[in-house]
Amino acid sequence: MAESSILRAFSLFLLAFAASEVFGAADTEGDARIRRVNTIHPQSQILGDLASLVLTRSRAQKSKFGESAFIGYIQDQQRTNHTDQHHCLFGCFxxxxxxxxxxxxxxxxxxxxAMQEEMQQFINQQVWKLVPLPDGKHAIGTKWILKNKRDARGxxxxxxARLVAQGHRQEEGIDxxxxxxxxxxxxxxxxxxxFASYMGFLVYQMDVxxxxxxxxxxxxxxxxQPKGFEDPYFPKHVYRVVKALYGLHQAPRAWYARLSAFLLKHNYRRGTIDKTLFIxxxxxxxxxxxxxxxxIIFGSTNKAWCDDFEVLMKGEFEMSAxxxxxxxxxxxxxxxxxxxxISQDKYVKDMLTKFDMESVRTATTPYEAAKTKLKDETDPPVNVHLYRSMIGSLMYLTASRPDIMFAVSACSRHQVTPLTSxxxxxKKIFKYLKGQPKLGLWYPKDSPFQLEAYSDSDYAGSHGDRKxxxxGCQFLGRRLISWQCKKQTIVATSSTEAEYVAAASCCAQVLWIQNQLLDYGFNFMNTKIFIDNQSTICIVKNPVFHQRTKHIEIRHHFIRDANEKxxxxxxKIHTDDNVADLLTKAL
Incomplete structure (x- = not known):
């Protein structure tokens, strides 16, 4: 009971703090409004806060899911532990x-x-020097980016506060x-x-x-000079940048060169294929x-190595563990x-809120095959920017949701001139996500660590151009690592050719995973690729070009070379057992 009272006190204090912050300038007007309303209608019968301003729908939703997110979370969960009390106390500041x-x-x-903390970083790292602008040179503008950082619960x-340079004003070859x-x-x-799930070690995260x-x-x-922080003695001077400032085109490259040189100096080996992996x-x-x-994420079979790496990085860079x-x-x-x-249910919730889809009915499947239109049936165009924004949001969700991969791929083909249909x-994909927001990928520890792949293709499934x-999908035991669903660039003249092109695409992904796993210490050569078309298997194994294969583009024939080596x-696998079949048609 004591903890619950403390929690409510913290919550009320924070609400009062936020109210005074936003509406402090309107106290006098609020008092006048209360007196005016009270003379017309009894105040006891009024619902809501009289001192609050009028909120539009978008503003009300932002308030609901943004400013009071942690209070709403605590009330919904009905939790009274010390961690949540600390969140309330921390939120007050x-x-x-x-x-x-x-x-x-x-x-x-x-x-x-927050802005002073950013400027202090510039001083600590000696990012720039205040100088008069030389003749013939132009200065790039700067801009403050102000964002609230939220955790997985919002x-x-x-x-x-991040100070960035307006890199779009840079000129190639000069800047x-x-x-x-x-x-x-x-x-x-x-x-x-x-790999971490198989080896049984924890993965840690750091931020520079x-x-x-x-x-x-x-x-x-x-x-x-940044707005609000101009030098009082030299207000017309500019800064000459010595270090890579955010927003500059060359900044990511300069940071990677700095980090990789430091790790290589301390006997870390860079990945053969993936240059962002250090071992x-x-x-x-x-x-x-x-x-x-x-x-940066890192993990080791030896916990002491993780501690040493953390100490090493903190000794060279200012890190947040x-x-x-x-x-x-x-x-x-x-x-x-x-x-x-692995899941993205917070991202699903944010998407539903962004596109005002929280109250829609749920759907059991994400996609239905398009029906043939009647000649007199109208299908007006829709806002292209809204459509592309929805597709872009869904594309990132496929990082952990292969169940919507085919649906998103099919819908993304109409981004040039989207219609109402x-x-x-x-929208049906969003309805499906509303009903299944918490699906994700499960990587069991007890599953074997063996690479295998599945390949499949439909035939002329695109009604517009008959492509x-x-x-395709690749597994490490029962762990789904990657998957592909993409319309082919050629018009296949047979189902065998379509399957052959799909197999070549799957083979390319398998070869990348093989080389990546070599850096992990695993050799998975002679990987099994399961295909449900016998003719395709025969073409892969037969190196002779004949009448039925000469029209297939040469770039797809590298799968033969991989098979020979x-x-x-x-x-061969039966269609009913081919997992990749789910990525070529609607569920």
Whole structure:
């Protein structure tokens, strides 16, 4: 009871804090409004807060799911533990609102503190030098990006202010040259977690504070002084950038060069295929480090190695150690004693809120095959920006939801001129997600670690251009690592040709996984690829070109070379047992 009272007190205090922050300037008007309303209608019969302003629907939803997210969470869960009380106390010292302008941010002490913390990072890293602008040079503008950082439950955990350069004003050859920087593939992240589940070690996460500020640039770049932090003695001066500032085209490349050089110096080996993977191992243990820009996940069969790596990184960079990996690139990761579960139910909830789909009816399947239209049937076009936004949101959800892969792939083919029927098909995917928001990938610990793949294709399934759809998936035991669903670029003249093209695509993915696993210490050559078309298997195994295969593009024939080198072996499987069949048609 005491804890419950404390929790309610914290909640009421926070609500009062937020109210005073937002409506403090309107106290006088609020009192007048209360007196005016009270003379017309008894105040005891009025529902709601008289001091609150009028809220539009979008503003009300934002308030419901944003500013008071952690209070709503605690009330819904009816929990009274000390962790939630700490969240309430911590939330009292954070702004729950994102300012709409820099002027409003400078009036809020919480955001001013966040901006001062960012500026202090610039001083610590010696990012720039204040100089007069040389003749013939132009200065790039700067901009403050102000965002609330939330955890997987939507609770605000940090007011983050980021000063970025307006890189779109850079000129190639003058302000920058090389800009490419490697980024980890999402399949590499899932492969990392699958290996961790098999070996039974925990995966940890670290974040580099202002990571780009550690990379050095070679070009001569000048930026303007940030708003609100101009030098009082030299207000017309500009900053010459020495380190890689956020927003500059060359910033990611400079940061990667800095980090990789540091790890290689300390005897870490870079991956042969994946250059964002760094490895340290001996005859008994292995430590894996996967880098995605400034987010780092790592794990080892030897816990002491993880502790040493954390100390090493904190000694060189200013790091935020986040403990066990729970939320990474939008993926929610639950590390359990018997395996790892990957889901995106928070992302599903955010999507339903964004597109106003919380109250729709649920659907049991994500997609239905398109019906033939009647000649007099109307199908007007829809807002192309809304359609593309919905498709883009769904595309990222396929990182953990292969059950919607075919539906999203089919709907994404109409982004140029979307019609009402296409929008209705997309909305059905959202209805399905509303009914099944918490599905995900399960990587069991007790499953064997053996690579195998499945390949399949439909035949002329696209009614517009009669092209076929490729489907494929790759497993490590019972752990689904990657999957593909894509319309083929050619018009297949037979079902065998369509299956052959799909098998070549599956083989390419298998070869990448094989090389990736070599860095992990596993050799999975002669991987089994299961195909439900006997003619396709015969073409793969027969190196002779004849009348039935000469029209197939040469680029698809590399699967023959892989078969001859025993990198793969193709096997017959019944259609009912082919898992990839689910990626070529509607469920």
């Amino acid at each position: 954070l702004s729950q609102l994102e300012p709409t302008s820099i002027a409003k941010a400078l009036e809020d002490p919480d955001w001013v503190a 609770i605000v955990v940090r007011n983050k 920058y040259d090389e800009v490419f920087a490697p980024v980890a593939r999402i399949e590499a992240i899932r492969l990392f977690l699958a 504070k202002s990571a780009f500020l550690y990379g050095e640039i070679e070009e001569e770049v000048y930026v303007t 340290k191992k001996d005859s008994r243990d292995i430590l894996l480090v996967q880098v995605y820009v400034d987010d 986040m403990g066990e990996m729970t939320f990474f690139l939008g993926l929610q990761v639950k590390q359990l004693p018997d395996g790892i579960f 296409h929008l209705n098909a997309v 076929s759809t490729t489907g 025993n990198l793969i072996q193709v096997l």
